[in-house]
Amino acid sequence: MNYFDLHCDTLSEIQKNNTALSDGKTAVSMQKAEKLEAWCQCFAVWTPDFLKGEAAYQNYKKQIEILTEQSLQNNEKMVFCKKKDDIAEAIKENKCAAILTVENGSILAGDLARIQELKKDGVKIFSYTWNGQNELGSGISNNNSLSMTGRSAVREFNRVNITIDVSHIADKGFYDILNLTCKPIIATHSNSRAVCNHPRNLTDDQFQAILQTGGIVGINFYNLFLNNSKNAGLNDIIKHIEHFLKLGGENSLCIGSDFDGAEPPAQLKNISMVDALYEEMLKRGYGFELANKIMFKNAYDFAMKNFD
Numbered sequence: 092m093n094y095f096d097l098h099c100d101t102l103s104e105i106q107k108n109n110t111a112l113s114d115g116k117t118a119v120s121m122q123k124a125e126k127l128e129a130w131c132q133c134f135a136v137w138t139p140d141f142l143k144g145e146a147a148y149q150n151y152k153k154q155i156e157i158l159t160e161q162s163l164q165n166n167e168k169m170v171f172c173k174k175k176d177d178i179a180e181a182i183k184e185n186k187c188a189a190i191l192t193v194e195n196g197s198i199l200a201g202d203l204a205r206i207q208e209l210k211k212d213g214v215k216i217f218s219y220t221w222n223g224q225n226e227l228g229s230g231i232s233n234n235n236s237l238s239m240t241g242r243s244a245v246r247e248f249n250r251v252n253i254t255i256d257v258s259h260i261a262d263k264g265f266y267d268i269l270n271l272t273c274k275p276i277i278a279t280h281s282n283s284r285a286v287c288n289h290p291r292n293l294t295d296d297q298f299q300a301i302l303q304t305g306g307i308v309g310i311n312f313y314n315l316f317l318n319n320s321k322n323a324g325l326n327d328i329i330k331h332i333e334h335f336l337k338l339g340g341e342n343s344l345c346i347g348s349d350f351d352g353a354e355p356p357a358q359l360k361n362i363s364m365v366d367a368l369y370e371e372m373l374k375r376g377y378g379f380e381l382a383n384k385i386m387f388k389n390a391y392d393f394a395m396k397n398f399d
Contacts (some may be wrong), residue, residue, distance in 0.1 A: 092126075092127060092365075092369050093127070093128050093129040093130070093146070093154060093165070093387035093388070094124075094127050094128075094129070094130050094346070094365055094386055094387055095129075095130075095131040095132075095346065095384060095386070095387045095388075095389075095390035095391050095394075096131070096132050096133060096137055096279070096309075096346050096347065096348050096350070096362075096363075097118075097133050097192075097195050097216075097279040097309035097342070097345055097346065097347035097349040097390055098133055098192070098194075098279040098280040098309055098311075098347035098348065098349055098352075099118070099119045099132065099133065099135065099203075099281060099348055099349065099351050099352065100135055100137050100194075100348065100349065100350070100351045100352030100353075101118070101134060101351040102118040102135065102136060102137070102154040102157050103135050103136075103154065103351070104117050104118075104351040104352075105117065105138045105351070106153060106154060109165065111161065111170040112161045112164075112165055112169070113161075113164060113165060113166070115259055116348035117347075117350075117351050117361075118134065118351045118355075118360065118362060119350050119351055119361070119362045120362070121168055121169070121187075122363075123151050123166055123294050123361050123362045123363035124187065124360075124362050124363070125240060125334040125363075126366070127165055127202050127365075128168035128185075128394045129182045129185075129239075129378075129387060129391075130187045130188070130390060131178060131181075131187070131188040131190060131387075131390065131394070132187055132188070132189055132190065133190045133191075133192045133215075133216065133279065133347075134158050134189055134190065134191060134192065135183055135192045135193065135194040135196065135218075135279075135329070135352075136150070136151050136154040136155065136191070136192070136193050136198070137194045137221070137352065138151065138194070138195040138198055138221070139195075139220060140195070140197070140199050140221050140223035140224075140225075140230075140325075142197065142199060143197060143200070143225075144200045144293055145200065146164070146182060146343065147195070147197040147198045147200060148198050148205070150198070150199055151193070151198040155191065155212055157225075158189060158191060159170060159171060161189075162189055162255070165187075166395040167186075168186055168187060169181075169187040169189055170184075170186050170187070170188060171189045171191070171213070172188045172189060172190055172213070173191075173209070173212075173213030173215075173325070174398070175394055175395055175398040175399060177398055178391075178394055178395075178398070179395065180191065180230055182391075185283075188396075189262060190202060190215050190216075191212065191213045191214050191215060192214065192215060192216035192217070192218070192256070192279065193209065193216070193217045193218060193297070194221060194223040194256075195215065195218065195220060195259075196218070196225055196226070196228075196241075196244070196301065197220075197221075197223065197225040197226070198229070199226065199244075200226065201226035201227075201240050202356070203240065203243060203247050206244065206247045206248060206251055206253065209251075209253060210252075210253060211239050212252045214253055215253065215254060215394070215398050216253070216254045216256050216279060216360050217248060217253050217254070217255060217256060218253075218255075218256035218257075218258055218259055218260075218267070218278065218279070219237075219244075219256075219257070219259075219260050219263075219264065220259050220260050220264070221259055221307060222239045222259060226238060226240050226241070227240060227244055228260060228261065228264040228267070228312065228344070229261040229262075230260060230261060230262075231259065231261055231285065231290040231291055231355060232278060232289060233259055233261065233318045233380065234262055234263050234356040234393075235263060235264070236261075236263040236264060236273055237263075237264050237267040237268070237338070239268050239375075241264070241267070242267065242271060245267075245268055245272055245332045246271070248274075249256050249274045250273070250399050252397075252398075253273065253276065254276070254277055254397060254398075255268055255272060255274070255276045255277070255391045256276075256277055256278065256311075257276055257278050257281075257297075257301070258278045258279050258280050258281045258291075258311075259291065262290075262297075265297060269300055272304065274304070274397070275301075275304045275305035275306040275393075275397055276300060276301055276304050276306045276310065277301065277306040277307050277309075277345040277393070278293055278297075278298075278307075278309065278347075278349045279309045280311040280313075280347030280348070280349045281293050281308060281309070281311060281316075281347070282310060282311050282316045282317060282331045283295075283298070283330075283331045283334045283335060284297075285353055286330050286331050286334050287316060287317055287318055287319055287327075287332060288319070289315065289316055291311075291316055291320060292316055293308065293333065295338055296322050298335060298338055298340070299339070301343070302338075302339060302343050303397075305397075306343065306393075307343045307344070307345050307389055307390060307393045308335065308340065308343060308344060308345065308347075308384075309346055309347020309348075309390070310328060310331055310335075310344065310345070310346055310347060311347055311348070311353070312348045312349055312350070312353070312355035312356065312359050313349050313352075313353035313354065313355065314353075314354050314355065314356060315353075315354075316353075317356070321354065322357075323355075323356045324356045324358060325350035325356065325358050325359070325367060325368060326329070327356070327372060328356070328359075328368060329372070329375065332344060332372075332385065333389070334390075341381065341384065342384065343389055344384070344385050344389060344393075345385065345389045345390040345393075346360075346365075346368075346385065346386060346390070347358060348362075365386075368386075369382055369386050372385065
């Protein structure tokens with residue numbers, strides 16, 4: 092099975108517990124991914140809201156260091172891909188294509204000159220906020236618009252071609268970005284608010300607006316965002332998938348697991364179990380082509396079209 096995951100928090104899990112991709116302790120690990128064929132994994136640099144300024148920036152630098160080290164330690168199976176050509180080459184060589192993303196714009200500390208540094212570091216996707224407020228805008232904890240710095244940042248991200256991720260941002264900020272961007276926007280790990288009424292999920296209007304920009308949306312495996320409880324299942328994931336498919340998401344719906352950052356259903360505890368979702372889609376008559384689009388091809392095609 093081919094697999095492209097738009098979001099995991101494995102770098103912060105490695106940082107917190109001093110573990111490694113090779114020891115099998117994280118939900119995303121080399122051993123647990125052994126049965127995957129083509130595999131692209133977006134590794135997010137997650138920064139908690141209490142880290143501000145220089146502390147947030149140093150957290151970013153530390154997690155890049157972790158991804159670099161892990162890629163070198165597993166170089167026979169994994170490549171840190173800073174260009175889209177690196178991604179294509181890693182897939183050809185049957186290696187994990189590791190892609191760097193950012194979750195929480197607090198790492199900029201309001202300094203937009205750092206966006207160029209992110210570009211050089213190989214960042215491909217940037218999420219403005221986590222759940223709280225930072226120099227760019229507001230997460231779901233309060234529904235504020237983008238700051239003037241946040242508005243200027245949209246133009247700079249467009250200029251350097253780093254894709255903006257609207258997962259976690261407040262609704263007002265979402266529409267600010269939508270009205271300012273001239274490039275596709277994505278939601279790496281967000282579900283349907285119509286299926287599960289949680290502010291972290293997307294309204295139908297937001298989902299369709301993302302698609303109109305040429306963007307994609309990753310289904311999140313977090314129980315709470317699936318059915319507002321601690322116990323969700325494959326059927327709940329399918330409900331979100333089918334709702335988005337009805338809205339025209341066949342070529343835009345992807346996976347953004349949130350592994351190592353949130354509690355998933357028992358049937359999908361880690362990356363070794365993602366084939367259960369693939370098999371469930373086949374069982375329900377999706378067919379190989381559609382199941383492969385959702386699990387891999389839609390995200391891969393987006394990367395090949397939009398990344399440098």
